Amino acid sequence: MAITKENSIIGFVGTGVMGKSMAGHLLKAGYQVLVFNRTKARAEELIQMGAVWQDTVAELATRSNVIITMVGYPKDVEQVYFGKDGIISHAKSGSYLVDMTTSAPALAKKIYDESLAKGLYALDAPVSGGDIGAKEARLAIMVGGDEAVFDALVPIFNFVGKNVILQGQAGAGQHTKMCNQIAIASTMIGVCEAIAYAKMAGLKPETVLKSIESGAAGSFSLTNLAPRMLVNNFAPGFYVKHFIKDMTIALASAQEMGLLTPGLELAKSLYDKLAEQGDENSGTQALIKLYLEKNQ
Template sequence: MKKIGFIGLGVMGSAMAQNLLKAGFEVSVWARRPEKARPVLEKGAHWCETLSECARGRDAIITIVGFPQDVREVYFGAGGILENADQGTFLIDMTTTSPQLSVEIYAAAIQRGLHAIDAPVSGGDTGAKNATLSIMMGGDQADCEACIPLFEAMGKNIVYEGPAGSGQHTKAANQIALGGAIAGVCEAISYARATGLDVQTMLDSISQGAAGSWQMSNNAPRMLKGDFAPGFYVKHYIKDCNIALEQADEHELSLPVLQLVRDMYTKLAAEGMENDGTQTLIHYYEKEHS
């Protein structure tokens, strides 16, 4: 597996494609906005003028685009991946999307002699840059195992979750857990400020104990610096919350914490913060308690 087509060069996709290049893969890229490809092209990637060109002649095609409708378009649309990929190609969607859509892609791929894997990731921009992403694989186990050398160029915690759609269900569980974690960090900071504590000292004190988390170690420092650049967009987290809540409804589950956090982010997005990073949740507490 050497020739890789890569579609989706946002905050995470660009860094992931660059890590594939570092690992010695031949990477061809396509993006709706060609300017986003510049950092990857400077590292040696090949530019494709069309999506169909990017899909042809590859051993594997990786997609990490924004929303489920974008996934559907690049796979099923005219000039898309399914109608242009060579037989035997591995189709790896690393977008966080609907589990049902992943199953639909898998079924369509089987009919065309292709191998489809849903492999969403967690770890944000830091994990993408450092090739330490967690990668959650769904699909045929043999197909997933065949792609592990590819995944090892981008991540560290690479786990087979089960049949098609299982990677997406695992990512939904990740986003459910994330909601409470980041809200908890914001509440701890808000409490520290209200009671006159030095916030950094408080975080240093609790981050190595039972309250410690990735969110506390990575997003809390950004909150304190006023750095709200996106490692992961608010608009994408809202999308992920909605996917998880839709799945919960189908299984008659109540997720009140996730729903509350989703509503907080929705309010911030309506105020113009949809393109900020998820650490911008601290603004909700500042507005509510100012």
């Protein structure tokens, strides 16, 4: 049975840069939404829109039949699902659990297995599209889990994303997100080097972008993040620290499979350096700083 606004109460854990917009779309669609965040102030806008604040994850879990999590790190996912006040222990039998955090594939499988044993239905469903995709409800949503559970939740996914695909069994969504992050990692290096080259060649980078973003070099990063680089706008659409987390997961998974990923290794080393310089809370476009500092 499909989950609709008439037969569901959605609990949303994590109302940061991405989660706030996603939960907001569900409220606007007419769903009843309960919210929890470690810092209540970051949920105030949603509360003003009609979301109902919950003091603990356990409280939220007992009152919802669809629980969506969008937190920071695998350790946060572990705590939210398996901690003393965690979702697995407190969710009602028959509830749907959807972790949309970018996390480890093995952790997604653990959540799935533990949920099934408790009569709960879990999906891993990480997203891509950044703050812009979240605000405009056009995220790509990569899902792992059972097809029947996916089908039941598609109406909810469709309010926050435009490209919603079931990739396979539990963990497949997270593996797909790793593919996404691997592709982005090397692309960001290319975007930064292209801008640095344009500057060194005496070109106007803004004009260069107009020519190359619509050709074979086109990408989300080139169209959406390069313009931010040019005006020194390093506000986070996606945090450097979270990208480093994602690349760490991808590298570990690749190593487990015996896969060579030199581009990913290079990108992570550069972002590690950027974080060491104090930019861990900047947006990923701040990578350009390394290139401009070296070439000025």
